[in-house]
Amino acid sequence: MMESLTSRRTVLGAMAMTLLPLALPTPAQALPQGPVPVPPPEATPRVEFAFSAHVLLEPTREIGRTPYGIRRRIPIIGGTFEGPRISGRIIPGGADWQIQRADDYTVLEADYMIEAADGTQIHVRNRGLTNTRVAGAKARYLRTVPEFEAPTGPHDWLNQSVFVGSLQSVSGGPPAVIVHVFRLA
Secondary structure, X not given: OHHHHHHHHHXXXXXXXXXXXXXXXXXXXXXOOOOOOOOOHHHOOOEEEEEEEEEEEXXXXXXXXXXXXXXXXXXXXXXXXXXXXXXXXXXXXXXXXXXXXXXXXXXXXXXXXXXXXXXXXXEEEEEEEEOOOOOXXXXXXXXXXXXXXXXXXXXXXXOOOEEEEEEEEOOOOOOEEEEXXXXXX
């Protein structure tokens, strides 16, 4: 019985090894042939303004060098936001955790809560990338991808779309940043 089971496994294994190359596409089959097609207009996302947030910050707290880069924490202490469909305040207590990588780009990861004018509290996780510390950079790259977790109700639209953001520094006054948020439609 054991010998019969072993021989069946051997035969099935040999069959699988013989048929496997037939099932896998060759590199030529896996890649499209000819020029890469231009996407049709309906495949190109439209950008719609969602809101701008004026985020108040405490001074940056340098944590130190880690295996991933230089770690920083910037406490979020308040602010306001306003757009065509939503406005409100930023709840104090969040933070922007940053890692400055070896290539002098900084990975941003802010985690905080906002409160809409109707009292609804919404969780925000905003990840991004900036090159503000790159010497000689011609243009600053300050882009984020905010994600929202809103309770079921009038702000569901935040749960049902992909958003992108841009950051704008604020000079003068207490530490702050402006986050412009756009919905991809």
